[in-house]
Amino acid sequence: MNEYVPLILKVVLALIIFHMILGLISYLIMLERKTAAWIQDRIGPNRVGPKGLLQPIADGVKFILKEEFIPKHADKVLFILAPIAILTPAMCGFAIIPWAGELAAGTxxxxxxxxxxxxxxxxxxxxxxMNSDMGVLIVLAAASLATYGVVLGGYASGSKYSFLGGLRATAQMLSYEIPLALSLMAVLVVSGTLNLNNMVNSQAHYFGGWLPAWNIFIHPLAFLVFIVCIFAEANRTPFDLPECESELVGGYHTEYSSMKFALFFLAEYGSMITGAAVMVALFLGGWHLPWLDKLIYGGTxxxxxxxxxxxxxFGVFWGKVIAFLFFYMWVRWTLPRFRFDQLMNLAWRGMIPLGLGTLILSSFVVYLxxxxxxxxxxxxxxxxxIAIFVITLIVLKLMPAGQKNKRVFLPNSRYNPQLSRAVPAK
Incomplete structure (x- = not known):
């Protein structure tokens, strides 16, 4: 029996984490609504239960009782598979997250x-x-697989709005996966391992006895690129072009209702938690508690x-994750969304060169x-x-400005820019 105990513990840990995340997603939606209300000087949900704390339960019941509807021109099989295909990769990423260090021998x-x-x-x-030596590759693979769910949802719905949203999401996710991988590789070159648990362990000390040896202080530019990319991968504002209401009604999930629509929400917030957890493990020391560890442990x-x-x-790790999730929401309700050309230019002319620069720099320094x-x-x-970032700002300042938006010639229109003055309407 003893030889099966570690396997049983892995299964128990997986069940605990999975149910924690499902519960957290429910209250993340409520927290987002409360954050929006706080920023917009409103009260937010406060009717269901004390202080609105039972609102997530009411939302879940509402989704379950909604009518299931499949459009007439939809591909039924792919239409049903799409929410599953986008939710599964979002949940698989949790398997390689080192949540709480290690239990010591003899426990x-x-x-x-x-x-x-x-x-x-x-x-x-x-x-x-899953304590895998290919942990970071699994993260990248899971992020790539999410694209298929978006494509299926847009294509199978039989709607032009869904299809355009799917095309936008595909272009966006594929574009931002490149700088995401480059920023990760810059950290991996220095760490010398793909195992996230080992990467967290390597950050549990100090530089000069006071500065935490977190990768955010070693790779600040890679950290910036990584944050931008995980916002784009999760389709969060200001990168929510695939589902912007003013242009595409609801984007690639326009035709979905009831629990199928809820699965897209679960996938979005699951991707947010995955991105935040990976970011904490890679750049913020994971479970490492800076400065207070000397008071608690008498040393490192x-x-x-x-x-x-x-x-x-475990509490320290989740505290960092929840703090970054609040940052997600703060950005969403503070910044406006990009135009699509701005979004793609940011990836190909901004994030990819910066990510490549950090990778070359890290490789060169490690070689020396x-x-x-x-x-x-x-x-x-x-x-x-820091030098790469400053040089990039200077170069961008010196480069000629791109062509601004210009009015298009409209034949027989009173808004024709070639007319000296507008013709008054009859």
Missing amino acids: RLPDWLPLLGGYEFTGNWPVVI QPVAGGWGDVLLK EKQAGLKYAPLWICAGN
Whole structure:
């Protein structure tokens, strides 16, 4: 029986994380509505339950009771598969997230647990569903697979608005996956591993005894590129062109209703949580608690610990994730959306060159460190990131401005720009 205990624990951890995320998504929607109300000086949902806390339950019941409708010209099979195809990759990304460090060897499971009670770990046990040495590649693969669900939803609906939304989403997601991968590779070159658990462990110390050795301080430009890309991958404002109401009614999910429509919402917020969790693990030290660890542990926070240590790390990790999710919402209700040409220019003329520059810089510094014994490599990489950003701003300032919007010739129209003055309407 003992040989199956680690596998059973992985299954239990997967169930706990999955149900936590489903519950969190429900209240994230409410938090978004409250955030919008706060920014717009409104009250927000406050009718269902005390302070509106039961609003997510009411929303869920409403979605379940809505009519299921499949358009006459839709491809029925693909129409049903699309929400599943977009939700599955969003949920798969959680498997490789290191949530709470490692349980130390010698830790025992409580005796009151049925079947598992009294089991003692013979080695450190990472609190991650799948501790894979290809973790970052799995993240990129899951992000790529989400494109298929969007394409299916747009194509199968038999609507021009859905189809145009699907085309926009495909172009946007494919364009921003390139700088996303480049920013990740810049971090991977320095870390020397694709395992997210090992990457978090490598950040659990300090530079100079006071500055956390987080990748945000080593790769600030890669962090900026990564944030922009995960906003675009999740189709969040100001990158919500695939579903902008003023142009495409509802985008690629215009024809969906009831729980099929709710699955698209679950996928969007699931992608937000995945992106935030990966960002925390890659750039913000994961479960590392800066400065306070010296008060709690009397020194640097250890990678492995007992049950109390794991629960503390779990809370720290989720605290960082929820803080960044609030940042998602703050940006959504603060910034206007781009035009589509601006969105694509930002990817191909902005994010991709910056991501490529950070990758070349990191590779060059690591090469000098290995071959020529270069000291203070993280400091050189940080300085190089800042230099690339400043140089890019200067170059953009000196480049000639692009062609501005101009009025189109409209034959027989009183708005014809070639007329010296507008002809008054009859």
